[in-house]
Amino acid sequence: MRERFPGYYTPSDEEFKKLWEECLFIPDANILLHLFRYGSNTTAQVLATLQALKPRVWIPYRVGFEFHRKWRDVDQANRDAYDKLSRDIEAQGRKLSGLFDEYTRHQTIDAQKEKVEIDKFIKDFLARIEASKRKHPKLEDAHQVLNRLSNLIGDAVGATPSEEQLAELVKEGKRRFENAIPPGLRDAKKGRFGSLRRLFHLERSVRQGQGGSEARRNHH
Template structure:
């Protein structure tokens, strides 16, 4: 009797055997007949790719599309997160030249300061005028500027190429998203229906009161997030997978995700070694009888090429790009400060002085608007001003600023919310989009309270935010 046949080993094979109890030789079977679930980070990464890689990835997914299934929670996170991914990428690439200049200016000052420090030492301890003159000749304002200028051009060229290599702009998501129809075609009608609110409430309570305190995966690492529903997103996906796996015909589930946080992966040796938590395999097997496999995106697409379509146009560079993009999406979701949106702006306090810095950067001058920018009762205005000045390049954002997804006005045939006002609420001649916009109520009130000197600049900022970004 081999080790794998022993009753004790069989019962606890998720913990004992390699591949969490599923032999490596069985991997092919998962690609041939498993239910395939793509995590949100895999779908959102489609917005991170350049067009060539995106087309290769979509073509590869077509090879397995008949077995793709979309949990409702993943679908909701996907459609709500598309714009954020594009904005974050566009923002970072758009701000790259300014960031390069800022870093090189710091380098310029540091090099001159280092040279001055050494010259002081030469004078103090050697009184060596010749060495000081030699340093002055080699390292001075002109030579440092010339050297940095060469690097500045090189760095900006790379940043420009990165920006031009991406074809998706924030405005595309609002009007004509080219990725969404492709994703919809892949899944067809293999979509989970919305989960009943009573079921969501029961799962939320189970996660927060039992699973998370006992660190039962997945999702317990998200316990510190803002709203309770934000904390239990991973578990809601997992609960949907358990339900779907407990239906006739599902023998295997292949979950593809770039999420390697501690609530999905167990650390093995303290040196970076990880494996998916055995509890995940054990829970799925006990509750549904199905087997589970979890793969990273690049590994998954390699499997498609190996087992299903050897002719698939996926290169080593493409696998690297797949892992990079999905990992970037997952990392932002795990580590970046929560986005500030219309839903939570009223309860999120801006960092000290940030709204005032945005007020000054925007060229606002009246005392009334300044007081509003400093008032804890006007969070929507504060966060919008912080976000729009960063988005439009009016100021350089701090590295640790949260992403602000807040607009003062939107173009839409449908009123965004009952309290939003039509564009005609703003004065003719001041607001250029009166006939085809809805305006946030807090912005209408702001414009009414602002003095004449700031009223027009505020509306111009809101109007610029509506324009397509280059």
């Protein structure tokens, strides 16, 4: 049964050793996009790790496509976060302060004093957010991350899928969703096949020669 259901068994030490020596490391699009969300130290660590694994780092075509389509939005969203958060906090501060309007004549609640404390907290918070904004990486830094990642992965990218392959993907996706078969199951609610696309390209590469000859050709 072990041969039929290998996923339910813990690999032996020898199997783990072979796995680490021969496997491909395939980050998904989110792992790559996180490079524009992490702090500079974490980003550097991830890139260094990928660099150390470089002979066996490979990505499906769809991962590369999704990454290039979204990285600017991710980077810009982080840049916009300071102003958005400041506006939202100011709005919440006004609401919080307004809660005391009906208690201006209360035996023990000093409404005016509480409003002053709320105002002080909001101002201190906004000052910290502004300080963080000034320390945010420059746009040039984001492009350096992009260029380093691009050079690191190089040509280790899956081939562009044909129309026939995409049609097969959609057919397989519908079958999986109808039968609640992962991966990609959660994408059913979103009306798309994101996770299945990654699976599709990976399965294609693995089918072409034991262990993924297409992937290996792409990264050598």
